Amino acid sequence: MAAKTQIRREKLREALLEIAERRIAENGYRALTARELAAEAGCAVGAIYNIFKDMDALVADVNSRTGARLEQAVAEAFVQTANAGTPKGQLVLLGRIYLSFVVANPLLWSAIFEHAGRVGEDFAARREVENARLIGHIVKPLRLLLPDAGADRVVLVARALFAAVHGIVSLGLQRRFLAESPDEVATQITFIVEAFCDGVAVRKG
Amino acid sequence: MAAKTQIRREKLREALLEIAERRIAENGYRALTARELAAEAGCAVGAIYNIFKDMDALVADVNSRTGARLEQAVAEAFVQTANAGTPKGQLVLLGRIYLSFVVANPLLWSAIFEHAGRVGEDFAARREVENARLIGHIVKPLRLLLPDAGADRVVLVARALFAAVHGIVSLGLQRRFLAESPDEVATQITFIVEAFCDGVAVRKG
DNA sequence: CACGGATTTGAACGTTGTTCAAGTATCTAT
DNA sequence: ATAGATACTTGAACAACGTTCAAATCCGTG
DSSP states (O other), X not given: OOHHHHHHHHHHHHHHHHHHHHXXXXXXXXXXXXXXXXXXXXXXXXXXXXXXXXXXXXXXXXXXXXXXXHHHHHHHHHHTTTTTSOHHHHHHHHXXXXXXXXXXXXXXHHHHHHTGGGSOHHHHHHHHHHHHHHHHHHHHHHHHHOTTSOHHHHHHHHHHHHHHHHHHHHHHHSTTTSOOOHHHHHHHHHHHHHHHHHHHHHHHO | OOHHHHHHHHHHHHHHXXXXXXXXXXXXXXXXXXXXXXXXXXXXXXXXXXXXXXXXXXXXXXXXXXXXXXXXXXXXXXXXXXTTSOHHHHHHHHHHHHHHHHHHSHHHHHHHHHTGGGSOHHHHHHHXXXXXHHHHHHHHHHHHHOTXXXXXXXXXXXXXXXXXXXXXXXXXXXXXXXXXXXXHHHHHXXXXXXXXXXXXXXXXX
């Protein structure tokens, strides 16, 4: 085998992902071109295709990293209060953490969803796994709110709640769609999540 | 002036929008190319640019039409039950109408949001107006639910509720993101909206 | 009918992602 | 250490894209 080759490939792979991530964060994934990427990495354009099937696969890997960073941010910030607040407070906190990550990384985060339609079946499956982890954080406090519900139903509700918060963040971020400041978006998240929790509590009783 | 010219331009404009709309509905807006569009319309590629500033402007116009059709569908289906059901039932109905439109026109609807980042300031402003109409349908039943809230607050909540439903539909539609059938998505919408309404009602009392 | 300005045309331009024959580096065997 | 074989990298070339603009065409008018 070619040991030196494998090491070089690994280094280049890392460099390409690093550069692509920075460029996407600065200018969006649409502005990422193979030639510029190769030029900054100091390699030939063809070298990209030795490592990644195509540019879409590269962007999908960057998106995977972004998803992991998001999940990590949620996990870290959440353990601090996991055993403290009420389920309602925990769910609101989760939503706010999600929002703050998106505000801090708008273009990287956008890339995940804007690029979603361009990836193959395998990449989509991988992202589903990544998302399950994110949903897992919501499931825990939700179980306390829905003690009588089955596991499947809790997951379904968790997904719905995640999607709802995602929608508020998503439209809130798009300038001019629902013109709002991050503060207003945070207010909306709080309102929806709290109302949801109160509504669920009513039905329980 | 050239009367014949203006008529021809108007006819071509309509034909281009019609063709573009059908092609987007069939293959997504990314598959729409200037050359194919011109070929099917029986005109030169340059002719497109006599009528639209660029391809983005053309897609923006198609999206505008789609938005109008959506608003119309909501309005039509809603008048039938506006004076009948409870505010809660009306809001759930709104969400389901939204979902059914999206299921019927997935690619046209996706184009609105996937293309959002590519349009100029003026187009974005126009869409904000279009969206205000959609929000207006939510505001009416919401006022009954929040009789003590100011108009601004009701609009803010209406936007949040719309965004929440939008998020559920949006992620629900993306295959593999949160793998779900349209039925499951409908269940999620019902659950979120009802819980929201119940929660709001609790706080009122 | 012929003239002149407005309008339409499509070849050409600059970029894009992607490929693959040719060149270069690496490993093995003597 | 060297030669041969194998694997890898390279960047010019390709097809397709949106967009432009000199040239051709059409239209209303004197």
